[in-house]
Amino acid sequence: MDPNEGELRDVSVVSADVLPGGALAVEEQGAAELSPRARLWPSLVAVYRAQLSRARVARIPLLFVATFQSIGIMILMRGVVDGGGEARAVVAGSAVLVVAFVALNLLAQYFGQLRANGGLDHYATLPVPPAAVVLGAAGAYASFTVPGTVVTAVFGCLLFGLPMTHLWVLVAVIPLAGAALAGLGAALGLLAPRPEFATLLGQLGMSAALLLGVLPAERLPEVVRLARDLLPSTYGVEAFARTFGGDPDWALVLGDLAVCAVVGVISLAVATWAYRRAAVR
Amino acid sequence: MCAVRGLTKTYPAVRGRRGVPATPEVRATDDVTLDIRRGEIFGLLGPNGAGKSTLVRQLTGLMRPDHGSVEILGHDIVRHPERAARILAYLGQDSSALDELTVSLAAETTGRLRGLEVRRARAERDAVLDELGLAALAGRPLRKLSGGQRRLACFAAALVGERPLLVLDEPTTGMDPVARRAVWAAVDRRRAEYGTTVLLVTHNVIEAETVLDRVAVLDRGRVIACDTPSGLKERVAGEVRVDLVWRESAPLHVPEVAALRDRAVESGRRWTLRLAPEEARTVVATVTGGAAFAALDDFTLATPSLEDVYLALGGAARQGLVRA
Numbered sequence: 368m369d370p371n372e373g374e375l376r377d378v379s380v381v382s383a384d385v386l387p388g389g390a391l392a393v394e395e396q397g398a399a400e401l402s403p404r405a406r407l408w409p410s411l412v413a414v415y416r417a418q419l420s421r422a423r424v425a426r427i428p429l430l431f432v433a434t435f436q437s438i439g440i441m442i443l444m445r446g447v448v449d450g451g452g453e454a455r456a457v458v459a460g461s462a463v464l465v466v467a468f469v470a471l472n473l474l475a476q477y478f479g480q481l482r483a484n485g486g487l488d489h490y491a492t493l494p495v496p497p498a499a500v501v502l503g504a505a506g507a508y509a510s511f512t513v514p515g516t517v518v519t520a521v522f523g524c525l526l527f528g529l530p531m532t533h534l535w536v537l538v539a540v541i542p543l544a545g546a547a548l549a550g551l552g553a554a555l556g557l558l559a560p561r562p563e564f565a566t567l568l569g570q571l572g573m574s575a576a577l578l579l580g581v582l583p584a585e586r587l588p589e590v591v592r593l594a595r596d597l598l599p600s601t602y603g604v605e606a607f608a609r610t611f612g613g614d615p616d617w618a619l620v621l622g623d624l625a626v627c628a629v630v631g632v633i634s635l636a637v638a639t640w641a642y643r644r645a646a647v648r
Numbered sequence: 649m650c651a652v653r654g655l656t657k658t659y660p661a662v663r664g665r666r667g668v669p670a671t672p673e674v675r676a677t678d679d680v681t682l683d684i685r686r687g688e689i690f691g692l693l694g695p696n697g698a699g700k701s702t703l704v705r706q707l708t709g710l711m712r713p714d715h716g717s718v719e720i721l722g723h724d725i726v727r728h729p730e731r732a733a734r735i736l737a738y739l740g741q742d743s744s745a746l747d748e749l750t751v752s753l754a755a756e757t758t759g760r761l762r763g764l765e766v767r768r769a770r771a772e773r774d775a776v777l778d779e780l781g782l783a784a785l786a787g788r789p790l791r792k793l794s795g796g797q798r799r800l801a802c803f804a805a806a807l808v809g810e811r812p813l814l815v816l817d818e819p820t821t822g823m824d825p826v827a828r829r830a831v832w833a834a835v836d837r838r839r840a841e842y843g844t845t846v847l848l849v850t851h852n853v854i855e856a857e858t859v860l861d862r863v864a865v866l867d868r869g870r871v872i873a874c875d876t877p878s879g880l881k882e883r884v885a886g887e888v889r890v891d892l893v894w895r896e897s898a899p900l901h902v903p904e905v906a907a908l909r910d911r912a913v914e915s916g917r918r919w920t921l922r923l924a925p926e927e928a929r930t931v932v933a934t935v936t937g938g939a940a941f942a943a944l945d946d947f948t949l950a951t952p953s954l955e956d957v958y959l960a961l962g963g964a965a966r967q968g969l970v971r972a
Contacts, residue, residue, distance in 0.1 A: 398721065398722030398723050399721035399722055399723070399735070399812070401723070401731060401734040401735060402734045402735070402762070402763060402809075402811065403734070403763045404734065404763060405760065405761050405762065405763040406763075409760060409765070409766075410760060410761050413756075413757050413760035413761055414757070414761070416753075416757070417749055417753055417754075417757040420748075420749060420750070420753055421748040421749060480744065481744060481745060484742050484744040485740060485741070485742040485744070486742055486743075486744035486745035487745070488705075488710055488738070488740045488742065488745075489740065489742075489745035489746065489758075490745060490761070491709075491710055491733070492708055492709070492710065492732065492733050492736070492737075492738035492740075493733055493758065493761040493762055494730075494733040494734045494761075494762065494763055495733075495761040499761075646710070647709065647710060647711065647712060647729055
């Protein structure tokens, strides 16, 4: 006899007749009361916390890669640009590149894989608002870029001799550029028909952020500059780059950040819609 | 508790592309009608690809059927799929949403997302991890655990936040006997205390026979029978299963053995025969004496199992059900 059989035969000692609520055959009259929904903020916090711990376990090596990549690019560009506006663009672009790497590329991959594996079923069978899942994950990925972005920015300032007076603006740049890029990443991951596409789109998005954000705009051809204007990370880069000047034009900084915020709201809304669509097939 | 009427889902045909052959239209669930009663452990038994998971996905609101209705505790799940999450807990086959979390955080987060406040979620998490013997693994990430332990951790997450209906898709896959016992004890306790109903998907006939109150046998998207396990087995009561295992190959030079070959299902060295009791006695006498005995490694004689029921009812898959 199979060793498992004995243990299996022991189960179900409860006779169905003695169950609370009466005999089996009695069907409920009318609809039963539903358990409460999870509310938006508590579930957003729960998803955020879980995603952050996930990121701690699985993503630390990738964060190092992102940071070293940006630092490496700045060292390379040191030989090409010699201070001034171009240096500011390089430092700002490299710092925002860390955000693009994690928030756009990695989040697109994560959602692409979750959708392909059937992992979304877990969330879809919990009474949690779709926005909580998308915003929680996007928020965690965006938060996770903070150390890399700060390290890159400080290193860049030292390398190119830029003032660190206004580095505090990262407090606004990271969450807003993070929202825009994470929203884009989540939407791409959830909309891509196959996980390979999600990975590809994430990589392309990051490559675009690298080329269009780090290379000084003045040296790019007209068509590429247009593409640069369409990329949300550009506005994060511009906003950050402006603050290295002696007397930054804060209105323009705010304008750039506002573009990031609007793109963030729209892309996160699209991602939430895409999640709903992906959850019930 | 759960009434399913005429549930039909067809996957559309896929046109072939380069390197990918075309697949025809597949009817994954075909006019399925079921009634699950309150407090019972109801099983869906069938080989892989029979449509069990597709059926369950429609019952849990994860997939919209083409036709038919699903009503759980009076709620129309086809029209309001989002209500399913507030009635049932679902343990799917995939753990990727939880893989990188620790066992403890996976259970707690799932409870929070099931609407529990922090303190309650933590208390229930601790109770469930203790009950399932997972407390020692609480701080380990799921992906570092063995397959069976990971499955048990996912089961723990499904239990945090009480629900009147548990939908478990092959919950004991890869588990050792201790873990399985923990699963069934936890299910039984909830049934006794809260009258919890369980819908269990399985392809394991031993599990189906021992834990289920009633079972629906699925084949190619259709329910081919639905009864208690013993009620189903009575349908093939006139049969006995004889398994013969040969040392190297069957001694076909023995005429009695050669004559049996057409009726046997061969799988490697093993022959499986379904025979009337009289015939079975003759076969056993033949192979345990004379020339055939030298070639015989082992044999068993068994009363019919649900696997035999499945085959007797016209189940198409020769393999796919598991006895373990």
